[in-house]
Amino acid sequence: MNWFEIITMHSPALIVAVPLLTGFLTPLVSRINDTARNLFAIIMLSITGFLIAILGYDVLTNGIRTYVFGGGNTVVTLPSGLMFHVRIIFEVDVMNVFMIFITIILAIIGIIYSFSFMKKEDGLDKYYTIVLILIASTLGMELTGDLFNFFVFLEISCITSCALIAFWVHKGEALEAAFKYIVVSSIGALFFLFALGLLYAQYNALNMATIANSIQFSIIDQSALVLIIAALAMKAGIVPLHMWLPDSYGEAPQSITFILIAATQASLYGAFRVIFTLYGNVFNSINLASLNLVLTTNTMGWIIIALAIITILVGVFMAFIQTDFKRLIAFAAVAEIGYIFLGIGVRLASKYVQYTGGNATAVAFTEYSSIALNGSIFHIINDCLDIGLLFLVAGAIYYATKESSLDKMGGLARNMKYTTIFFIIGLLAVSGMPPLNGFASKLMLYESTFQLNPIIAIIAVLASIMLLAVFVKVFYSAFMGPEQPKFKEVREAPKGMLIAMGAIVVIIIIFGLFPNLVINNLVQPAANALTNYTTYISKVIPGVI
Amino acid sequence: MSARNIVAVVMLSVLAVFFILTALMLSFGAPIKYQMDDYIIMHTQNETGTNSAVTTIVFDYRGFDTLGEATILFAAVSGVLMIFRRVKK
Amino acid sequence: MIYNLPFIIVVAMIFIGLFAVIFKRNLVKIVIGITIIESGVNLFLITLGYREGGVVPIFTSAPADVAENAPGSMVLPVPQALTLTSIVIGVAVLALMLSLIMHIYRHYGTLDVRKIRRLKE
Amino acid sequence: MSQMSKIVRTISNIIFPFIMVFGLYVIAHGHLTPGGGFQGGAVAASGCVMLVVAYGSTWIFEKIKVSRLSAFESLGALGFIGVAFFGLIFGGYFFNNFLVKTGILFNIVPETGFTGSEFNTAGVLPLMNFAVGVKVIAGVFAIVVVMAYASSIKEWKQ
Numbered sequence: 001m002n003w004f005e006i007i008t009m010h011s012p013a014l015i016v017a018v019p020l021l022t023g024f025l026t027p028l029v030s031r032i033n034d035t036a037r038n039l040f041a042i043i044m045l046s047i048t049g050f051l052i053a054i055l056g057y058d059v060l061t062n063g064i065r066t067y068v069f070g071g072g073n074t075v076v077t078l079p080s081g082l083m084f085h086v087r088i089i090f091e092v093d094v095m096n097v098f099m100i101f102i103t104i105i106l107a108i109i110g111i112i113y114s115f116s117f118m119k120k121e122d123g124l125d126k127y128y129t130i131v132l133i134l135i136a137s138t139l140g141m142e143l144t145g146d147l148f149n150f151f152v153f154l155e156i157s158c159i160t161s162c163a164l165i166a167f168w169v170h171k172g173e174a175l176e177a178a179f180k181y182i183v184v185s186s187i188g189a190l191f192f193l194f195a196l197g198l199l200y201a202q203y204n205a206l207n208m209a210t211i212a213n214s215i216q217f218s219i220i221d222q223s224a225l226v227l228i229i230a231a232l233a234m235k236a237g238i239v240p241l242h243m244w245l246p247d248s249y250g251e252a253p254q255s256i257t258f259i260l261i262a263a264t265q266a267s268l269y270g271a272f273r274v275i276f277t278l279y280g281n282v283f284n285s286i287n288l289a290s291l292n293l294v295l296t297t298n299t300m301g302w303i304i305i306a307l308a309i310i311t312i313l314v315g316v317f318m319a320f321i322q323t324d325f326k327r328l329i330a331f332a333a334v335a336e337i338g339y340i341f342l343g344i345g346v347r348l349a350s351k352y353v354q355y356t357g358g359n360a361t362a363v364a365f366t367e368y369s370s371i372a373l374n375g376s377i378f379h380i381i382n383d384c385l386d387i388g389l390l391f392l393v394a395g396a397i398y399y400a401t402k403e404s405s406l407d408k409m410g411g412l413a414r415n416m417k418y419t420t421i422f423f424i425i426g427l428l429a430v431s432g433m434p435p436l437n438g439f440a441s442k443l444m445l446y447e448s449t450f451q452l453n454p455i456i457a458i459i460a461v462l463a464s465i466m467l468l469a470v471f472v473k474v475f476y477s478a479f480m481g482p483e484q485p486k487f488k489e490v491r492e493a494p495k496g497m498l499i500a501m502g503a504i505v506v507i508i509i510i511f512g513l514f515p516n517l518v519i520n521n522l523v524q525p526a527a528n529a530l531t532n533y534t535t536y537i538s539k540v541i542p543g544v545i
Numbered sequence: 546m547s548a549r550n551i552v553a554v555v556m557l558s559v560l561a562v563f564f565i566l567t568a569l570m571l572s573f574g575a576p577i578k579y580q581m582d583d584y585i586i587m588h589t590q591n592e593t594g595t596n597s598a599v600t601t602i603v604f605d606y607r608g609f610d611t612l613g614e615a616t617i618l619f620a621a622v623s624g625v626l627m628i629f630r631r632v633k634k
Numbered sequence: 635m636i637y638n639l640p641f642i643i644v645v646a647m648i649f650i651g652l653f654a655v656i657f658k659r660n661l662v663k664i665v666i667g668i669t670i671i672e673s674g675v676n677l678f679l680i681t682l683g684y685r686e687g688g689v690v691p692i693f694t695s696a697p698a699d700v701a702e703n704a705p706g707s708m709v710l711p712v713p714q715a716l717t718l719t720s721i722v723i724g725v726a727v728l729a730l731m732l733s734l735i736m737h738i739y740r741h742y743g744t745l746d747v748r749k750i751r752r753l754k755e
Numbered sequence: 756m757s758q759m760s761k762i763v764r765t766i767s768n769i770i771f772p773f774i775m776v777f778g779l780y781v782i783a784h785g786h787l788t789p790g791g792g793f794q795g796g797a798v799a800a801s802g803c804v805m806l807v808v809a810y811g812s813t814w815i816f817e818k819i820k821v822s823r824l825s826a827f828e829s830l831g832a833l834g835f836i837g838v839a840f841f842g843l844i845f846g847g848y849f850f851n852n853f854l855v856k857t858g859i860l861f862n863i864v865p866e867t868g869f870t871g872s873e874f875n876t877a878g879v880l881p882l883m884n885f886a887v888g889v890k891v892i893a894g895v896f897a898i899v900v901v902m903a904y905a906s907s908i909k910e911w912k913q
Contacts, residue, residue, distance in 0.1 A: 013849040017836065020616060024832040027623075027825060069609045071848030074592065076584045086581055088609045126627035133620050140613070148716060152613035155723045159617055159730055163624025166734060172741045176750060179661070179734045186668055186727050187655065190675050193720060194648070197675070200713070201571055201682045204578035223567045553656050561649050568641035574686040582683070582712050583705035586691055587867065594855050594864040594876040595786045598691035598708070602715035603791065604880045608850040612836060614719045614793075615887060619832050621726035622894040625733045626825060629901050693865075694787045694872045704867070722793055729898045736906060 004054075011055040012067040012090040012143055015100065018048050019136035023129050030125035038115055041128050045111060045135070049104045056097040060525065064093045064539045066145070084210045084541050091145030091209065093529040093536060095377075098522055099142040099269045102381050105507070106262040106388060107135045109500045114255040116496030117395055127167065134160040134259060141266040145540070146207045147196050147278075150270060151189065154235070157263045158185040164260075165252040177247035184244045188234035195227035208278050209540035212533060217282050217296075228274050235267035238341060239311040242334050246318070249330035254395025257326070258388050261333070265380055268340060272377075272530060275344065280533025283348060294352055301348030308345055309456060311338030312463045319470045325397065325404050328474060329390045332430060332467060336383040339445060342460065343376020346449050353452065368448040370527065375444030377530075378523045382437045382511070386430040389504045393423045396493035396501065397478070406474060411483035415490045420479050422501045427475060429508050431468035437508050440515035640681045647674030661735050661745045665728070672724045676717045683713030758811040767809040774802030782888035786877035792884040796891025803896045812903035824897040831890025838879050838886065854878040 007014075022044040030037040059065055067090040074086045111131070118124060137156035144150050162185075166178035196206075198220050203211050215221060230241075237245035245264075249257050275283055283297055315335025322328040350369035396419045397412065398404050413420040425436065432442035442464060450457035492498070511518055529536070576582075589601040603611050647670055654667025688709035689700055700707045735745065742750045758764070778799025785791030807815050839850045846853035854861055855878030863876045 010843060010849065013843070017839070017849065020612070021833075021836055021840075023616075024619065024829055024836060027829045067849075069848065070605060070842070070850040070852065071846065072592070072851070074584075074588070074606070076580050078580060086584060087606050123627050123630040126623045126630070129623050130620060130627065133616060133623075136616075137613075148607070148719075149610055149613070152610050152617070152719065152723070155727070156613055156617050156620060159624065159726055160620045162730060162734075163620065163627060166624075166628055166737070169628055169630075169737055172738070172750070175734055175738050175741060179731070179738065182727065182731055182734070183655065183664060183668065187652075187671065190668075190671050193675050194678060197679050197682055197713075198567065198571075200679075202577065204576070204581050206712075220567060220570055223563065550657070557649065557652060557656070560652075561645070564645045564648065565642060568645050569638050571638065571641055571682070573637050573640050573681065574684055576682070576685060576710060579685075579705075579710055582710035585711055586705045586708055590693065590865050590867045590869060592855075593852055593880065594861070594878055595880055596693040596865065596869070596872065596876070597786055597788065598693075598711040599714045599718070599789070600786050600791050600877075600880060600884075602711055603718055604883045605850075605852055605878075607715060608839065608883070610719055611883075611887070612839060612850075614722045615832055615835050615890060617723050617726045618891065618894050619828060621729050622825065622828055622897055624730050625898050625901060626821065628730075628733050628737060629905050690789065692787075692789060693869060701869075718791075718793065725895075729902075733898075733902060733905075736902065 008054055008058050011051045012065065012092050013069065015048055015051050015055065016136055016140045016143060018044055019132050019139065023132035023136060026129040026132060027125055037125065037128060041111055041132060045108050049108060052100050052104050055092060056101060059092055059094060059097050064091060064535065066091045066539055082541050084205060084207065088149050089145045089207050089540060090143050091536065091540060092143060094525040095529045096142055098526040099266065100139055102265065102384055103138050103142060103262045106259060106384055109503055110255050110259040113258065113392060113497055113500035116494040117255045117399060118253065130160045130163050131259060134164065134263060138263045138266045142269055145209060147199065148206050151192055151196060154192065155189050157266065158182065158189060161260055161263055164256045165248045167253055167256065171251065174251040177251040181244045181248045184241065185235055188231040191227045192231040195224040198224040207540060209537045212278050212280050213537045213541055215279060215281060225279055229271060232267045232271040236264055236271065237334055237337055238307050239314050242311065245334055246327050246330035249333060250324060250327040254391050254398065257391045261384050261388050265384060268380065276530045277533045277536055284531050284533055297348050298352035301345050301352065304341055304345030305349060305456065308338045308342035309459060311335065311341060312460060316463045316466045323406050325394045325406055328470065329387065329394060333387045335463065335467060336387055339442065340376050340379050340383065342449065343372045343379065343445050346372040346452055350448065350452055368451045371444050372448035373527045374519060374523050375441050375448065377526050378519060379441040379445065382441045385504055385508050386426055386438055389422060389426040389501060389508065390430060392501050393419055393426060396497050399493055400490050401487060406477050409478040410481040411487060412490065413479040414483055416492050418498055419493055422505055423475065423479065425505050425508060427471035431471060432464045435512050437511035437515065440512065644674050644678040644681060647677065659747045661738065661747065665731050665735065669728060676720055679713040679717045683710035685709050758814065759809050764809045767805050771802055771806060775799055778802060782884055785884040786880045787872045792887025793891055796888040797895065800892045800895035804899050807899060807903055812900065812907050815900055816904040819900065821897055821901055824893045827893035828890050828897065831886050831893060834886030835883055835890065838882050842879065852878040
């Protein structure tokens with residue numbers, strides 16, 4: 001075994017362990033000086049990125065990779081002859097690789113942005129410690145194959161995000177937002193733990209593959225599903241439970257908001273994993289023989305569609321009336337998460353049409369349901385990049401002018417040329433205009449939704465157009481118009497921030513020009529991995545099916 | 546009592562009925578399945594040399610969870626120290 | 635029915651906590667509510683692991699008959715380990731929430747939710 | 756918080772070593788009896804907190820540097836993750852219990868059903884218990900000291 005194979009073998013554990021180790025070492029390293037700390041953080045994150053590249057390459061070529069913590073032959077044999085591991089297992093398929101890929105991009109760019117954005121603050125050693133732990137926990141949530149481990153990382157990300165939202169402690173609103181966030185997310189996490197207890201009582205196992213293998217969808221399993229989805233929706237900001245999201249996105253430092261987006265998407269990933277893998281034999285392999293499962297899938301799909309449409313509408317309409325730049329973008333983020341959820345719902349509801357319609361519809365809807373899932377997964381990365389770019393632009397403006405109210409801004413385009421260009425690209429991407437990446441994923445969502453129900457598709461398109469209107473309004477009030485006397489001295493944002501924003505813009509343009517490259521190489525395999533739950537199970541429990 | 550409170554009470558009572566029905570379905574004192582726990586009790590001594598099965602799970606079989614738990618405490622301490630830092634204005 | 639009393643108590647605790655979180659106006663009472671929910675969930679996990687007549691799953695100075703019928707005479711150890719983790723998590727969350735409350739009190743001079751709410755929709 | 760009366764201080768002086776010894780006992784026997792790093796650490800940290808109550812947080816805050824406590828906590832966490840990394844290096848897996856059958860330390864493997872107590876067992880578990888214990892003592896003490904000090908001063912230096 002050469003060194004490359006050894007690194008590949010251990011990379012799932014190291015991807016989480018290296019940022020954690022960095023986080024533990026940062027308080028000691030920052031005793032030297034600030035530059036050493038910054039260099040240390042970025043070098044260790046680059047090592048993590050390198051490991052992710054190795055792992056991603058391996059998973060894309062060789063399929064699912066598992067890692068058993070502690071090793072050894074600790075295998076339980078069931079009376080039926082199936083075996084499963086007692087220890088914690090990390091199981092990495094293409095979907096996980098896709099998510100950790102997004103996270104590491106956001107993390108590295110966010111750290112680079114922090115170097116210049118947070119330069120004048122104090123308490124930075126603690127800041128970098130907590131940011132690195134937040135990144136590690138997000139990666140852990142996305143890699144783990146164990147439900148309780150997922151809960152632990154969920155709680156780590158909850159605590160670290162709360163501490164970071166309250167970073168500007170002299171602002172009362174930041175404290176309030178942080179308190180709201182920790183109340184909502186700790187209750188959500190406790191619901192998750194309760195649901196985990198229900199599943200544990202039924203199947204006496206904690207890793208996802210074992211539970212997925214034996215899930216029966218009894219009443220207790222259904223209540224566990226409802227609780228888990230409610231908890232993860234709470235963390236992701238679906239509408240009845242969205243109230244924490246604009247507050248915390250709006251009040252946190254913008255570099256934090258950028259990394260928080262990745263943490264939110266990790267909860268969404270959890271919802272994907274639970275619906276399509278943990279309850280895989282309910283929602284994936286339905287057939288006419290079990291009509292009640294088909295009906296359940298349909299009900300579930302329409303509930304999710306309804307929630308998603310409400311989320312989109314609330315996000316867009318609330319964005320209209322905001323006067324604070326960051327809160328406005330935060331509501332746009334709520335709307336974008338609604339689009340991702342819409343994809344899941346359409347996927348589940350299309351499955352119903354597929355099995356109850358005629359033969360011709362069956363063929364068509366097989367394709368549409370997979371398009372909906374692809375669009376939904378592709379929209380995760382686009383949402384991260386677009387909303388993230390807008391938050392970074394808001395941060396650059398805040399850094400330059402110390403102002404975040406839209407009423408008091410104006411004429412900034414004269415002095416902040418690059419920022420203006422980045423903002424235009426961000427607003428076009430977020431509202432789904434053709435040459436950019438938002439268009440590619442939204443088109444897939446519209447197409448599949450239209451086949452299911454044209455009215456919903458029209459609502460989705462209109463909401464997207466309204467989002468464009470909102471941002472054009474912002475553009476005029478902030479960047480255009482007469483030059484304000486107090487902004488005469490405003491200068492362009494520092495180089496570090498421009499580099500961070502420029503990097504995202506480059507990725508957005510590449511994804512916009514060559515969407516098929518991403519869809520064929522990353523999104524489609526991810527969707528296949530998600531729906532192929534039997535492969536996922538058989539990697540942990542050999543000999544099943 | 547405002548309309549909002551009434552809605553909250555109704556939702557809470559629906560949730561309560563749902564939870565109680567779930568609770569009534571579980572069986573107390575007689576777990577349905579216990580292969581994993583039996584395995585751990587039987588193998589804790591010859592695999593890890595530990596007499597206490599709970600400690601074996603916490604630090605060996607599920608050691609990575611405990612690392613996460615230690616991380617949570619670390620993050621909470623760092624967070625509290627960060628929140629109580631002296632802010633210069 | 636009476637046999638499920640522990641589970642009903644767990645549900646009651648969770649709902650007492652939720653009630654406090656939703657209807658109480660004092661921040662400290664909200665935190666107490668969350669702590670009660672958490673105790674309820676921890677109790678739930680412990681309750682799941684109980685086996686009729688079982689003793690603690692530790693071999694040190696265990697009675698001879700317990701050690702002989704080993705797995706059957708001991709309660710399930712995994713829920714206890716999960717509860718340990720969950721308790722420590724609860725401590726961390728509690729510490730962070732209380733320090734936030736101290737800051738909020740310094741800032742606004744009150745703990746009443748209605749008076750401090752500045753972030754509106 | 757100001758100092759309490761002389762009686763309280765004297766009695767807490769007398770009790771403090773016993774609480775610490777009990778806490779360390781719980782940490783050291785984590786693999787044999789109920790307890791372990793977290794529980795023992797909490798016991799020992801509550802002994803330290805008793806001093807905070809008896810002597811007043813201002814006095815303690817001047818005597819003990821919080822940054823040093825934070826560094827100790829960091830060291831505890833590093834020790835824990837370090838043992839896990841040693842498992843990767845010597846045992847071939849992250850979190851491998853590499854000491855248990857090698858014959859260096861803590862290496863005795865009792866028979867299944869053995870009800871005596873042999874301290875020299877359990878592989879890396881005592882080391883992890885110790886690291887976690889250090890971490891919990893330092894962490895909980897730091898939280899309490901900082902919160903008590905912050906609530907005792909009238910005006911914050913903001």
